[in-house]
Amino acid sequence: MDGASEHPELWAFLASLTPGERMSGTVAAIESFGVFVALDDGPAHPLFPGVGFITHPELAWHHFDEASDVVQVGQRVTCEFLQFDTWNLEARLSLRAMRPDPFQEFADRVEVGQTLHGEVTKLVPFGAFVRLTGGIEGLVHRQHLTSGPAEEVSDVVRVGEEMAVVVTEIDRSRRRLSLARRQEPSSDSP
Known part of the structure; x- marks a missing residue:
């Protein structure tokens, strides 16, 4: 399909968009591969429920299991335009770009050498993931889990x-x- 000749109005609209531009619309459909957004401005899409599309990684900074954990059909959203997908004739959007990156905010207030407290969330052969305040997770490599010889992480x-x-x-x-x-310092020390 040649989008420019078959759908000139849609092509012209998408080609006029600038990366970083804010776009508003309504969540039209949630699929396993992403979320369609019916944009307030511009023409309708000839095949899809919306001209805007948000891939799963662009929905939120935090981990989620289902897109419906982040957005609902009918919800109003404002997103950042990322790029014109010329193959699907859609505007690739980012919802997470509209919010500060919690990792960068965390990095602004924490320093190397600082002691923090967290909860172990996952064990992997090479270490353990620990969730800190604000949902930020870090990896404790297995060699940094114990002062003795490296054992199985689960031990x-x-x-x-x-x-x-x-x-x-x-x-x-x-x-x-x-x-x-x-x-922790040993209680056996003199």
Whole structure:
């Protein structure tokens, strides 16, 4: 399908949009692959429930299981325009771009070496993920879980366990937080 010749009004509308532009509309449909938005401005889409489309990663900064955990059909949304998808003739949108990135806010107020408290949320062969205040998660690599020889992660820590951790690295560009388990001073010391 040649979108420019078959749907000139829609093509012209989408081609006129600028990345970063704010667009408002109504959530028209929630699918397993993303969310369609019927935009307030511009023509209707010939095939889809809306000209706007939000992929799952662009819905929210936090982890969610279903798109319906973030938006509902009929909900009004304001999004940032990302790009013109010329194949599907749709405006790719970001809902999360309209909110501050909680990881960057966290990185603004936390420093390497700082001690924090969190809850173990997931065990993996190479370490444990710990959720801190604000829902930010970091990884405690298995070598930083215990002062002894590296054991199985499940022998050292359990999901749901509260833990004191030290921030060892904040990678803003990759949105990754590295942590180490804070070792409590031994009560046997003189």
